[in-house]
Amino acid sequence: MIGLPLCRWQLTDRDIGWFHLVGEKYIQSVTGYGAFPLMIPAFGDDLDMDTVLNSVSGIMFGGSLSNVHPSFYGDEHPGLGLADKPRDATVLRLMRACIDRGIPFLGICRGVQELNVLHGGTLHREVHNVDGRLDHREVKDVPDDVAYGPIHTVKLTEGGLLQRIIGASEMKVNSLHGQGIDRLGEGLQVEAVCEDGQIEAVSVKGAKAFAMGVQWHPEYRYWENAQYNALLGAFHEAARAYQAKKSERRKEAVAMA
Numbered sequence: 001m002i003g004l005p006l007c008r009w010q011l012t013d014r015d016i017g018w019f020h021l022v023g024e025k026y027i028q029s030v031t032g033y034g035a036f037p038l039m040i041p042a043f044g045d046d047l048d049m050d051t052v053l054n055s056v057s058g059i060m061f062g063g064s065l066s067n068v069h070p071s072f073y074g075d076e077h078p079g080l081g082l083a084d085k086p087r088d089a090t091v092l093r094l095m096r097a098c099i100d101r102g103i104p105f106l107g108i109c110r111g112v113q114e115l116n117v118l119h120g121g122t123l124h125r126e127v128h129n130v131d132g133r134l135d136h137r138e139v140k141d142v143p144d145d146v147a148y149g150p151i152h153t154v155k156l157t158e159g160g161l162l163q164r165i166i167g168a169s170e171m172k173v174n175s176l177h178g179q180g181i182d183r184l185g186e187g188l189q190v191e192a193v194c195e196d197g198q199i200e201a202v203s204v205k206g207a208k209a210f211a212m213g214v215q216w217h218p219e220y221r222y223w224e225n226a227q228y229n230a231l232l233g234a235f236h237e238a239a240r241a242y243q244a245k246k247s248e249r250r251k252e253a254v255a256m257a
């Protein structure tokens with residue numbers, strides 16, 4: 001079972017409460033690898049962590065139109081665009097727990113930004129307004145497969161985990177984000193950098209399990225892109241290994257009882 005943390009949005013003006021949701025492409029990139037998605041509500045401090053963490057063999061922190069609220073990286077200026085503090089609070093707890101317990105995880109787009117913030121890093125509020133940076137935002141008024149098509153090149157860190165998974169020194173990726181990593185969080189390893197210098201992928205140094213975030217969207221039609229498929233496949237492989245170890249430990253505990 002792969003956990004998918006949900007966003008908490010208001011979809012109607014009617015007073016019928018909030019909606020907790022995730023894009024279907026994230027669900028498909030779980031079921032497509034033979035796993036089942038566990039939807040994790042954005043309950044923040046009220047989330048029953050033990051139930052979630054005991055159920056999953058990995059967590060995929062997907063993208064969202066909302067931005068991480070700057071108060072989570074020590075900036076008290078108002079946020080830009082859509083906020084989702086319940087998701088921020090939930091995800092930061094979950095990621096911390098994954099790292100502590102050695103549960104494999106993959107952060108995608110907003111997910112890599114959350115990983116950086118968890119490690120004390122900061123975000124550029126608008127990458128396109130940083131000197132020398134490309135515009136990393138979604139190209140509007142084009143078909144979906146163009147908007148989500150590979151648009152710029154990232155260089156993979158020589159000898160890094162991502163480079164070993166992909167088996168190349170660079171790859172072309174899609175780009176649909178306004179924010180991005182500014183100051184790198186402590187304990188993170190840069191895994192990929194865009195041609196304009198923007199950090200595009202990081203992993204947790206010395207992690208007990210797969211612990212990586214990428215700024216692009218490997219879940220978008222991953223079956224048509226061998227490199228996206230390799231990345232998602234590596235995450236799912238780590239989740240299967242984690243699950244096998246967990247089952248083994250349970251069997252041993254039963255045998256000892």
Ligand SMILES: N[C@@H](CCC(=O)NCCCC(=O)O)C(=O)O
Pocket residue numbers: 023062063064065066067068108109110111176177178179180217
């Ligand atoms: N809002 C942040 C994060 C961008 C992001 O995660 N986009 C996802 C778009 C929808 C999707 O395909 O899931 C930013 O702008 O940097």
